[in-house]
Amino acid sequence: MLTLNGNQNGKKDDDFSGKKLKTLPTELFKRGGDAVKVDLQRNRLKQISGISQLTNLKELNLSRNEITDFPLEIGGLRQLEKLYMNQNSLKTIPENVFPSLGKLQFLKLSTNRLEKLPIDVNKCQGLTYLNLSNNCLKNLDPIVDLSHLKELYVERNQLYELPDKLFQNSSLTQFKANGNPLRKPPVEVCAGGLRDIQSYFSMLEANAPHVYTVKTMFLGNSMAGKSTLCRSLEKGCPVPVEEADRTVGIDISEVDRDGIRFFFWDFAGQEEYYFTHHVFITAQAFVILAINLASYNMDDQSFKKNVDFWIKNLQLKIPDSVVLLVGTHVDQCTETEVNEKKKHIEERVKKMLENHTVTLELRRKNLQDGDNPSLNYDQIDQIERLTEYKLKVLEFILIDCTKQEDIDRLLTRIKNDVLNKDTFPNIEKTLPMSYYDVEKDIYELVRNEDIPKHGIVSQNVLLSELKNRRDTLDDDKLKLILQYLHRIGVIMWYKEIPELEGSVFVKPSFLISLFKTIVRHDLVQELNKISATQLRLENALVKQKKRWICDYKDRASLSNVAIRILVRTELEKNYSQDEELIEEVVGTKKKEGSLLSLLKHFDVCLSTKHNSPLNPKANEFCPKKLWMASNPIVYEPDACLFPNYLSDNEQVKLKWESDDTEDLNIHVFLLPEIPHGFFHRLVIRTCSLYSPYWIGKDQCMLCSGNKRFLLRERHDDDQFIEIRCKDSELETPEDIQKAWRVIREIMKRLITLTEQWQGLYQTVHSPCKAQDCDDYFEWNDWQEWLEDSETNPFNVGLEENHTCCNGHIRRTELLFPRTPDAET
Structure with missing residues (x-):
């Protein structure tokens, strides 16, 4: 008797997924009218000739195949209720297919190459779910009359406008459209979700005004001339900026020029501020990258520091941004030097962008040409999505900020660039x-x-x-x-x-001024300025101030008392003795202020206790229960830790001791590279779950009960985050499962964080445990395990042992989370 993945012929669900099929199996046609649910995902199908013979089919899954032409035969499946055609290569859908699918309720067409929809798709009046994300659609007119639609997803298409009639549909409950160059409604409205969009259209007048708005960010190294550029453009004339008056943190200003509304964000160039940039750098921005040509040397190191670092970070964070390179301090160079340096930078940037594209294409091709590309479809899809982003680097412009004609020329250039709809397709907002x-x-x-x-x-x-x-x-x-x-x-x-x-x-500038009191390059100097009077107000001693400075230098932690004093001092400069304001912002010894809440929310710092020893009897973490400290007094925070300022890993190495080849060991590769500050943000998010932890420059050890876990940032040939658990502390299968639960919680936070960088994608491997073996085991469908291990158990049914390409055998549960979580 025929068995299909363990199901016998009498069963109506037929599972042919992941079989490397190029044609429909003959066994399927024998089922004929008995087939009700057929799963053909993750194969190599290009066509499905004969599928119309399955006359009673209700659910058909053709996702992750190689179908380029929408099969006309699907129109013959008149009982069809669910159709999955996502992750293929569809470019068009012919007319006269959907009118015969009167019972269709669920349609998934995401991740294809569709440029338009057939007009008659509106004949499917039973549709309640429609996913069109990751296509090339330019309008949604054919679907506006689908009156029973409840869920609609159109993310990452080429939509400039959404039809208002679509949102008169009272049935619609879920809608997502991020990743489109929308101007009606603007992307900032769509970010609020369905209710915000519906409210927007209800308020929109017939002749609503258009506005041109652009956020302009000034980036570059310290002393590159960003503040001079920013203030000169703001005033419309040369404005010299003394070194003592350079930007601390971020300065914000608003400028109106000929009907264009600019929001200027001038970012400080010192490295200490880089890890707060993620809070304020947003998509749809115009980036002016200032490069000091006087100090620029025509070598790899100078290019990497002044140009490469910034462009790569923009490619990872906002890969569809527009960058204008501005060469400054040209008055301090000869004409020959200026031209040679300009040429050197332009050639390197061009090569850098080409290499980025070639690298992505090679990775995609390697995955596509593998033995079973369907297993790698998620990675292929991610890479193809990244290739669609086109970071634009505009023609280099040279500026002498002391000359009026150069300021005028730069302002004219900026206005022309932002009004170019090919460059800024959604600058015009309705x-x-x-x-x-x-x-x-x-x-x-x-x-x-x-x-x-x-x-x-x-x-x-x-x-x-x-x-x-x-x-x-x-x-x-x-x-x-x-x-x-x-x-x-x-x-x-x-x-x-x-x-x-x-x-x-x-007043955003007020809030940013508060950030400056703590996140600054000269914090030690500010701590030294704290007077004895200020200390007495907080019942602190001079010797404690000395300890604060030492802790900050040696351990990157800052006392909450010191934070209160610094912020109070800043507030009193401008707002005198407004105790209510001071308490709200600074907080008290018993209550955290709004500033710390913000810093923690944006993963800048982490509450810590100066001397929190390892407690081997601490309660173990369990995802389904509220974690309670065994001794709450031990964990009462009295300082904030800023991981970005840590300089070594000595304490972590001491507590971890050494690696063992049998440790649980997971490698999460971040491609094309790990963003600046990513690891420290991950550490902050992870350590908020587990109170006993030790953090270093690029390593972190944390504990759940008596189990030790290590997070490590690695920059070998490839860049990845390593997650380990001590093998010596995994004595039973139950211990191993508990360890996998913790690893899942860490990976959930890692993946959530990754989503903030649009230009990243990730793969997950388990290295072979044999010494000196460089083989590895790739995780497939690991996202499903992260989403819900109860309904999507990971690798259930695998053999007890796994063998690498070099013949080394290891227990599967030490390579993969092999079974679903036990009830806890």
């Missing part, structure tokens, strides 16, 4: 008048001092003030507008942070 009105009202409230000078206002107070001026807008619509203003940088409202959801910062 907004309801109420958006402009609310923004004007906020500015007026500040001018009239109806809002405190510092700009922190209660959400309820602000809503009340705005409703007094705009009685046609209710709370929900006002919140939508506030969220839009937050996303474009006019205000800051972090409603996703529980401690801050009730506060609105209508």
Whole structure:
């Protein structure tokens, strides 16, 4: 009797997934009208001749195959309710297929190459789920009449506008459209989700005004001339900036030039500030990269430091950004030097961008040409997605910031670049008048001092003030507008942070000035300035200040008392003795202030205890239960740890002792490279789960009960994050399963963090455990294990042992999480 993956002929579900099939199996046709559910995913099918014989088929999965032409025969499957055609190579869908699929409810066409949809897709009135993400669609007109649609996904297409009629559909409950060059509604509105989009269209007038808005970020090394460029463009004339007046943290300004609204963000160039850039660098931005030609040397090191570092980080974070290279300090070079350095940089940048494209294509081809490319389809898909991003580096411009004509020339160049719709396809935004009105009202409230000078206002107070001026807008619509203003940088409202959801910062510059008090290159000098009077206010001693400085230098930790003093001092400079403000921002000995909440939310620092010893009797972590410290007093934080400032791994090495070949060992490869600051952000997110931990420059050890885990950033031939668990502490199969649970929690945080870098993709391997063997075992479908190990058990049914290409045999459960979690 025929058996299909363990199911006998009498069963109606036929599973042929992952069989390397190039044609439909003859066994399937024998089923004829008995076949109800057929799984053909992860094969090498190019066509499915004969599929219409399965007249009672209700579910068909053809995902992850090599189909380029949509099969006309599918139109004959009149009982079909679910169809998966995702992750193929479809370019078009012919007419006269969908009208006969009257019972179709679920259609997944994501990750293909579709440029348009057939007009008659609207005949499928039973559709409730439609996924069109990762295609090349330019409009959604054919689907606007699908009145029963509940879930619609159109992420990462080429959509400039969304049809308002689509959002009059009262059935729609889920909608996602990120990754499109949208201008109606703007991407900042779509980021709020379905309700925000529906509210936007309900407020949109027939002749709504258009606005040109662009966030302009000035990046580059210290003393590259960013602040001079920024301030000169702001004033429209040369503005010299003394070294003592250079940017600390970030300076923000708003400039209107000929109908274009610029938000200038001037980022400090010292390395100490780099790890906070992720908080403020956003997509759809115009980057001006300043390069000091006077100090630039025509060698690899100078190019890497001044140009390569910045462009690579932009490729990882916002790979569709636009970069204008600006050569500064040309007045300090001869004309020959300027031309030679300009040519050197241009040639290196061109080669760098070409190498990036070639490397991605080679990786894709290697995976595609493998024995079973369907197993690597997720990686192939990720790489193809990355190749669609086109970071644009505009023509190099040379500037002498002391000359008016050069400032005028740069300003003209910037205006021409941002108005080029090929370069900035979504700079033009369509907004309801109420958006402009609310923004004007906020500015007026500040001018009239109806809002405190510092700009922190209660959400309820602000809503009340705005409703007094705009009685046609209710709370929900006002919140939508506030969220839009937050996303474009006019205000800051972090409603996703529980401690801050009730506060609105209508002056972002104030909030950033607070960041500067702690995240700065001269922090030791600022600590030294703390006076005896300031110490007495916090019941602290001079000897404690000396300890704070030592702890910061040696352990990258800063006392909470020191933080309170630094921030209080900064606030008192401009806002005198506003105790209510100081307490809200700085906090007290019993309550954390808003500043620390923000720093922790953005993975800048981590609460820590100066002397927290390993407690082998601590309660083990369990994902389904609230973790409780066995001795809460031990874990009461009294300082913040800034991992980015750590200089060595000595403490971690001491606690970890040494690697063992039998350790659980996972390698998560981040390609094309590990972003700057990524590892330290991962450490902060992971250590928030486990109180006993030790952190170093590129290593971290943490404990769950008596089990030790190591995270390590590796820069060998490839770059990867290594996760290990001590083999000596895994005595039973139950111990191994508990260890896999912890590893899953770490990997969940790693993958969530990876999503913030659009230009990254990842693969996961387990290295062979034999000494001096360089073979490895690749994890397939590991994402499913991360999502839900109960419903998607990982590698269940594998043999007890696994053998590498070199013949080394190891227990499978020490290479892969082999069984679902036990109930806990």
